Amino acid sequence: MNQDNNKQTKDSTPLPTREGHGGGSKVVIKLDDVRRNFQVGNETVKALRGVSFEIHEGEFVTIMGTSGSGKSTLLNQLGCLDTPTSGEYYLDGVSVRTMRRSQRARLRNRKIGFVFQNYNLLPKTTAVENVELPLMYNKEYSAKQRREAAIEALKAVGLGDRLEHKSNQMSGGQMQRVAIARALVNNPAVILADEATGNLDTRTSYEVLVLFQKLHAEGRTIIFVTHNPDIAKYSSRNIVLRDGKIREDTINENILNAADALAALPAQED
Numbered sequence: 001m002n003q004d005n006n007k008q009t010k011d012s013t014p015l016p017t018r019e020g021h022g023g024g025s026k027v028v029i030k031l032d033d034v035r036r037n038f039q040v041g042n043e044t045v046k047a048l049r050g051v052s053f054e055i056h057e058g059e060f061v062t063i064m065g066t067s068g069s070g071k072s073t074l075l076n077q078l079g080c081l082d083t084p085t086s087g088e089y090y091l092d093g094v095s096v097r098t099m100r101r102s103q104r105a106r107l108r109n110r111k112i113g114f115v116f117q118n119y120n121l122l123p124k125t126t127a128v129e130n131v132e133l134p135l136m137y138n139k140e141y142s143a144k145q146r147r148e149a150a151i152e153a154l155k156a157v158g159l160g161d162r163l164e165h166k167s168n169q170m171s172g173g174q175m176q177r178v179a180i181a182r183a184l185v186n187n188p189a190v191i192l193a194d195e196a197t198g199n200l201d202t203r204t205s206y207e208v209l210v211l212f213q214k215l216h217a218e219g220r221t222i223i224f225v226t227h228n229p230d231i232a233k234y235s236s237r238n239i240v241l242r243d244g245k246i247r248e249d250t251i252n253e254n255i256l257n258a259a260d261a262l263a264a265l266p267a268q269e270d
């Protein structure tokens, strides 16, 4: 045996992080002075008024802000569901603004996993079938491979024992985990969550947060839009919008552990 008992080996040195963002060095998302105006009658509503930031691979970013601050408008840009009035958005190095609708749809399907507040699962459809959906348009997958990938993703979210359960035969937390598996199955560059714990009770919210922290620990890039300031304690970075502009952009130096918070909750009554 030739074990090195010295704890300060080179291998134990933490990996260098870029700009202290806690992520890898690769830029997954870059916004450059993005503006989005809406014309309502004679009035121009400036929903985004020059938003710029970079998000690196492996970051878990929460986006917060009061109602009307531009969160959904921003998320629609990030999700390639809308295009800016001016400014540039690069997703995985590709400029999105100049793309045609069909190109954007393809990019969205391949690069982004969405998780919504209301799960958006197909009703009366099994967990496996729901998770297989994003792969239906992907010719690289045979039916068998699709099913295997879906089962793998469901196992990763702790639902290996609910594969054949239908949407209406699961709890809210389980449905949200199916939705997260569906978001993961394509191995997307980024996971976009919109109030993903908004419909869940406290305990279930923490269970879902535990899962997001696990994905973060595995190196996933996550953007989580929320009204709830507590969620930001569990992310690695928090961006606050106000009146369509970035008001704060802070690195979380003290990321709380959602599993600890879950364990500290009062015991559940049967």
Ligand SMILES: Nc1ncnc2c1ncn2[C@@H]1O[C@H](COP(=O)(O)OP(=O)(O)OP(=O)(O)O)[C@@H](O)[C@H]1O
Pocket: 038, 039, 040, 045, 046, 047, 065, 066, 067, 068, 069, 070, 071, 072, 073, 074
């Ligand atoms: N399609 C639209 N047409 C006109 N104005 C819009 C449109 N979408 C959003 N806006 C305006 O842009 C601003 C930002 O809206 P947005 O929906 O992004 O806010 P939000 O932060 O998501 O709010 P909430 O927390 O209530 O969901 C608001 O003033 C809103 O009225």
Ligand SMILES: [Mg+2]
Pocket: 071, 072, 073
């Ligand atoms: Mg909104």
